[in-house]
Amino acid sequence: MINNRNMQSVTIKGTKDGLTLHLDNSSSFEDIVAELKIKLATSYKAQKDEPQLSVNVHTGNRQFSQEEQEKLVSVIEGNHKLVVEKISSNVITLEEADQLLGKSEIKSLAGIVRSGQVLRVPGDLLLIGDVNPGGVIRAGGNVFVIGTIRGSVQAGCNGNEQAVVAGGAITSAQISIADVHITTVTAVPEDQLNLHCAYLDEDHHMQFDRVQVLKDIRPNLTRLEGGI
Template sequence: MFDEGIFIKGNKEGINAVINMDKFKDFDEMLENLIERLKTGKKFYKGATLTLTTDLKHINERQMRRLKDILFDEILIKDCIFNDKEEKDGKAFSGIYEGRTKFLRKTVRSGQSINYPGNIVIVGDVNSGAEIFAAGNIIVLGSIRGHVHAGTNGNIKAIIAAFSLQPEVLQIGRFITISPDGDKPSYPEVAKIKDGEIIVEPYVPNKYIY
């Protein structure tokens, strides 16, 4: 049952938490209650995947980063997935924090493959030989050297961004390219579709977050 706007249930898939933001005066009150609830079962949650469902329009980018960091550092979860209660089937993913978002704090190594029907944010690298498939955007806080495919559902508005963009194969929707030879820039880059082709340009803060 709901306890002050928070419902938590564990299963073989991990932990499911549903939050009703209308029950709290602000984000800080919600966060305090959520962490208090999770700490009571911390030994069971360590290394688990947490799926958090709420109305994401009430949580901004800074707050989401703060929530994610606390879940990783204090509750010791392995993965974190954000679901938007307002999301409708077939809705396009146009921003990093729109729709479902899966956070991974690890390096994806050669031979590993990740497939998710939403956005994927990786705090780590995507090594050569690794594969990432996302219906939404792919954001890597590290280097991309493997195969990355955003917009697997045909969404050509998806983007792929990384601190170092050196993919073996990069695909958005039906469009595909490979990383050119030569020197790599020392700044973050974003790949997107423009005029029917994939272009790569320097990352500009706030330009791609709606």
């Protein structure tokens, strides 16, 4: 027996790509299954010559177990010309949350990346130290080095073309942003105190400039008020 009044555990909406099923957050799984069977039997009973319809199921602010998902698929696809393409929710797993946190946080380290060392971070990196020749940095986000870059540095290694590389000095080094690589960089005078940066312009070309330009070319780089 369905406890929810007016049968609102399941809302079915037709789209140009098929059907979208929205499942009510407050309804029990048993009520959802019971109502789903009734609504599908009433409106989507399989006809001989009808083509299959794709179905996307949205479970709202909760995540069903693997067993419950399999039950939903069985009910939707059984005796109907319906195929479940995706089951999604507003909830993410702990593993997904950890991955998102890793990509969004700034990893801060102090030290020197020496020849033969490879430093990898999923998000942004702030290194207080130098990157020596033969040292390697690979970051999914931006790379900020308070020191001299003489080794190999790649920002946006997962394809983020908005990433930047900034250093106290960028001398003979290998700089990469996404899939654009510069193997030799013209030496910047060691006595020049201004920070320097590398970024990709609108034509997908790598440019080198003073770090002050970042506030204009990458306004979303930081949420801090004011600017550099």
